[in-house]
Amino acid sequence: MLPQALLLVILMNINVASTSNIIKTLPGFRGDLPFKLETGYVGVGAMDAVQLFYYFFESEGSPEYDPLVLWLNEGPGCSTFFGFVYENLGPLSFDYLNSIGNKPKLKLNPYSRTKMNLWALDSHMQKLNISDTLSAVQTYEFLRKWLMDQPKFYNNPLYIAGDSYSGITLPIVVQEISDGNRDEHLPPMNLKGYVIGNPVTDTQIDRNYRSMKRNCKGEYMNVDLNNTLCVDDLEVYNERSIKEWEICNKTLQDLYISDVSSSLVYHENLIKQGYRVLIYSGDHDMNIPYVSTMGWIESLNLTVDSRWKPWFLHEQVAGLGAGHTAPEYKPEECC
Numbered sequence: 429m430l431p432q433a434l435l436l437v438i439l440m441n442i443n444v445a446s447t448s449n450i451i452k453t454l455p456g457f458r459g460d461l462p463f464k465l466e467t468g469y470v471g472v473g474a475m476d477a478v479q480l481f482y483y484f485f486e487s488e489g490s491p492e493y494d495p496l497v498l499w500l501n502e503g504p505g506c507s508t509f510f511g512f513v514y515e516n517l518g519p520l521s522f523d524y525l526n527s528i529g530n531k532p533k534l535k536l537n538p539y540s541r542t543k544m545n546l547w548a549l550d551s552h553m554q555k556l557n558i559s560d561t562l563s564a565v566q567t568y569e570f571l572r573k574w575l576m577d578q579p580k581f582y583n584n585p586l587y588i589a590g591d592s593y594s595g596i597t598l599p600i601v602v603q604e605i606s607d608g609n610r611d612e613h614l615p616p617m618n619l620k621g622y623v624i625g626n627p628v629t630d631t632q633i634d635r636n637y638r639s640m641k642r643n644c645k646g647e648y649m650n651v652d653l654n655n656t657l658c659v660d661d662l663e664v665y666n667e668r669s670i671k672e673w674e675i676c677n678k679t680l681q682d683l684y685i686s687d688v689s690s691s692l693v694y695h696e697n698l699i700k701q702g703y704r705v706l707i708y709s710g711d712h713d714m715n716i717p718y719v720s721t722m723g724w725i726e727s728l729n730l731t732v733d734s735r736w737k738p739w740f741l742h743e744q745v746a747g748l749g750a751g752h753t754a755p756e757y758k759p760e761e762c763c
């Protein structure tokens with residue numbers, strides 16, 4: 429048996445690598461939190477110089493068996509707090525009725541998706557040279573370090589999830605994990621697949637569709653040559669401009685380096701390797717219109733096992749009417 433003193437030293441060593449706290453109460457929420465919330469920082473990069481902040485909600489089902497899901501934050505400079513509170517991921521939401529002035533109150537979220545073990549990670553809230561590829565590498569390092577400290581989760585099925593701009597970085601993170609498993613990096617990760625919503629995927633495809641939808645009014649074949657806006661849109665764009673993110677820090681946004689213009693090749697590769705992939709789209713989205721998402725899915729030439737069909741919620745056809753961040757608009761249909 430390990431002497432107690434030695435055990436203590438080992439535990440202390442582990443705590444040096446990252447700082448984590450179990451949060452028992454939060455301002456604006458009455459009483460103790462009725463779920464297990466851990467928050468903290470994990471250092472990544474040379475000398476752990478970059479400290480990534482995360483929330484970890486332990487599953488309210490059976491944490492020892494439920495999947496582990498890593499939710500990535502949206503666009504550059506955007507906090508993952510957005511997903512946690514507005515996109516109904518986490519077990520809390522704002523209680524607008526009872527909030528006074530700038531003192532928000534929190535209430536339990538009936539649409540919480542915490543029947544799984546869920547991290548929400550601020551994956552690229554940093555100033556120095558942060559880019560798509562670096563962010564993916566750091567996110568993988570975060571996962572390795574966090575799991576290293578929590579071996580009880582080694583065998584849980586692992587999924588990576590996110591929406592919007594994470595459509596670019598997320599498939600690269602999945603590829604990193606897959607390559608790491610192949611190269612027998614520790615700890616082994618039980619990677620099963622990934623989930624993306626209204627994903628930025630290929631800046632050229634997305635931007636063309638976005639603008640064409642607006643200016644060409646759905647008519648792309650017999651273009652009215654007098655509609656100069658539409659004609660301009662049909663030309664190829666080189667620069668990218670996806671700048672309409674909410675609750676995001678403009679300074680960090682401007683410092684972010686977009687060095688990957690398409691994640692399509694990662695999807696192609698990962699799908700071939702047999703990972704499970706769920707792609708959903710809010711249909712009322714002018715930024716990443718679902719037609720562009722359908723367009724690139726079709727370009728992968730996959731075989732169709734089961735055709736589109738309506739599905740129902742409260743005896744109504746469901747799945748229509750959501751905006752860019754679908755779970756924000758349709759929480760019940762999305763969880």
Ligand SMILES: *[C@@H]1O[C@H](CO)[C@@H](O)[C@H](O)[C@H]1NC(C)=O
Pocket residue numbers: 556557
């Ligand atoms: C950021 O990138 C620039 C140019 O590539 C380089 O000169 C600089 O050393 C980098 N800074 C850090 C902190 O990595």
Ligand SMILES: *[C@@H]1O[C@H](CO)[C@@H](O)[C@H](O)[C@H]1NC(C)=O
Pocket residue numbers: 652653654
């Ligand atoms: C474009 O505008 C010209 C001049 O106003 C007009 O003669 C022509 O019929 C228009 N073309 C279409 C397709 O509307």
Ligand SMILES: *[C@@H]1O[C@H](CO)[C@@H](O)[C@H](O)[C@H]1NC(C)=O
Pocket residue numbers: 555677678679680
């Ligand atoms: C945005 O980020 C910069 C750089 O980290 C920081 O100085 C600034 O205070 C942040 N702005 C807001 C509104 O949080």
Ligand SMILES: *[C@@H]1O[C@H](CO)[C@@H](O)[C@H](O)[C@H]1NC(C)=O
Pocket residue numbers: 696727728729
């Ligand atoms: C899909 O099929 C088209 C037409 O046959 C082909 O040009 C394209 O390269 C294929 N794409 C992939 C990803 O296999």
